[in-house]
Amino acid sequence: MYKLSFVFPGQGSQYVGMGKGIFEEYKIVQETFEEASDVSSIDVKKYCFEGSLAQLSRTKNAHICILTCGIAAFRVFTQEIGYAPQFMAGHSLGEYLALTAAGVWSFEDAIKIVGLRADLTKLAVKETNGGMTIIENILTEKVEDIVKTMRDKGKKIYISSYSTMDQTAISGNVDDIMLCEDELFKAGGQLTPLVGSAPYHSPLMQPYAEELKKEIEKIELHDFRYPVISNVTGKPYKDISDVSEGLAKHLTHPVLWRQTVDYLDNKGVDLVVEMGPKNLVTNIIRNHSEDIKAVCLGNKYERNELFELYKNNEMYSKHIPTIITKCMVAAVSTPNQNWDNDEYEKGVVVPYKKIQEIQQQYEDSKIELTYEVKQEILNLLKRIFETKFLPQKEQDEWISQILEETGNNYSFKDFVAQ
Numbered sequence: 001m002y003k004l005s006f007v008f009p010g011q012g013s014q015y016v017g018m019g020k021g022i023f024e025e026y027k028i029v030q031e032t033f034e035e036a037s038d039v040s041s042i043d044v045k046k047y048c049f050e051g052s053l054a055q056l057s058r059t060k061n062a063h064i065c066i067l068t069c070g071i072a073a074f075r076v077f078t079q080e081i082g083y084a085p086q087f088m089a090g091h092s093l094g095e096y097l098a099l100t101a102a103g104v105w106s107f108e109d110a111i112k113i114v115g116l117r118a119d120l121t122k123l124a125v126k127e128t129n130g131g132m133t134i135i136e137n138i139l140t141e142k143v144e145d146i147v148k149t150m151r152d153k154g155k156k157i158y159i160s161s162y163s164t165m166d167q168t169a170i171s172g173n174v175d176d177i178m179l180c181e182d183e184l185f186k187a188g189g190q191l192t193p194l195v196g197s198a199p200y201h202s203p204l205m206q207p208y209a210e211e212l213k214k215e216i217e218k219i220e221l222h223d224f225r226y227p228v229i230s231n232v233t234g235k236p237y238k239d240i241s242d243v244s245e246g247l248a249k250h251l252t253h254p255v256l257w258r259q260t261v262d263y264l265d266n267k268g269v270d271l272v273v274e275m276g277p278k279n280l281v282t283n284i285i286r287n288h289s290e291d292i293k294a295v296c297l298g299n300k301y302e303r304n305e306l307f308e309l310y311k312n313n314e315m316y317s318k319h320i321p322t323i324i325t326k327c328m329v330a331a332v333s334t335p336n337q338n339w340d341n342d343e344y345e346k347g348v349v350v351p352y353k354k355i356q357e358i359q360q361q362y363e364d365s366k367i368e369l370t371y372e373v374k375q376e377i378l379n380l381l382k383r384i385f386e387t388k389f390l391p392q393k394e395q396d397e398w399i400s401q402i403l404e405e406t407g408n409n410y411s412f413k414d415f416v417a418q
Helices: 020-025 027-040 044-050 059-080 094-101 107-128 140-152 174-186 203-216 240-252 257-266 281-288 300-312 323-333 341-365 371-387 392-405
Strands: 004-008 087-090 130-136 157-164 167-173 190-193 271-274 293-296
Touching: 004 059, 004 094, 004 281, 020 027, 020 044, 020 059, 027 044, 027 059, 027 107, 044 059, 059 094, 059 107, 059 392, 087 094, 087 257, 094 107, 094 240, 107 130, 107 203, 130 174, 140 157, 140 167, 140 174, 157 174, 157 257, 157 281, 167 174, 167 203, 174 190, 203 240, 257 281, 271 281, 281 293, 293 300, 323 341, 323 371, 323 392, 341 371, 371 392
Parallel strands: 004 087, 004 271, 271 293
Antiparallel strands: 130 167, 130 190, 157 167
């Protein structure tokens, strides 16, 4: 079986028409777009589908639209397949998407955070006279030599992303970037200036990183459902308490994407799914590693091929989780604090057996679960939680995760803490 990981794209992945295919095919995507529009007061559907590209590429619009498309794609996978990834990672802005998908914060909070990041970086463009350029077809070591030479001359120029052996990015003062570009061009580099970009992932972003950190610290963070690899270290975050500091450094330190792919490779990951509208990060991975199969969920052909692998191959299909199996796991995984045997029998054993009966019934009939049956299962799980004296916060976290991972978060949005 494949060892699975998810990756998320960052800024630069936007294009007019992004997400339209899965929007038309899946209700969960339509609901995700609607929530994003309600929270952000931005017409996400209009910007994604109708453009213009100039409007879509405005920093805040791009941030929110990329976030929405990435989380929508992730929700399609969890609804249709439900297999848990070994790791998650995101390229630049994509790390915010990975943290959202990993349950670190709510989608609503993610919209607010990336909106703030966009506002801060827009301010940085004005105040720092900074910019960013992508360099291809020249080895990283050569770029490092040229940048070091420029820095030794007092220029504000920094490597801001290590994508592959021959693709990097530089950030810094616009005038200094232009001087550096001349040297890189002479060395055979192919240059793509990012018009209107802030000097992302460089020390010029330090004042804005501090402001971002303060705001993130005000948000309630939750434990990682899946390990998320940090752009700053190229390794998974160790603890949820590291996130605010990690994202502050994320603005001022280079993206170690090459190291991230190496980490996945070394851990035996052999299937990576890009949760985005088009092949972007997948292309980088394909160029860097021959051992990892990389597909994009937003690419219809690759999506169909991926779903066929999981649904038509018995080795995978028989293990695809459902809302029933996830509720059963939650029922047996949570600790019991109720030592009254009679209450335990009535409030835990009997409801669990009922969930098992429903599971068997629907396995035999192979018909789709109705809303009413799903509600019955959730009520049975809630009864088990309450009988075990599980704290309300833990109950909410379990149920939120189950609903999110089965594509039922909008159908039962009022169920948590009811």
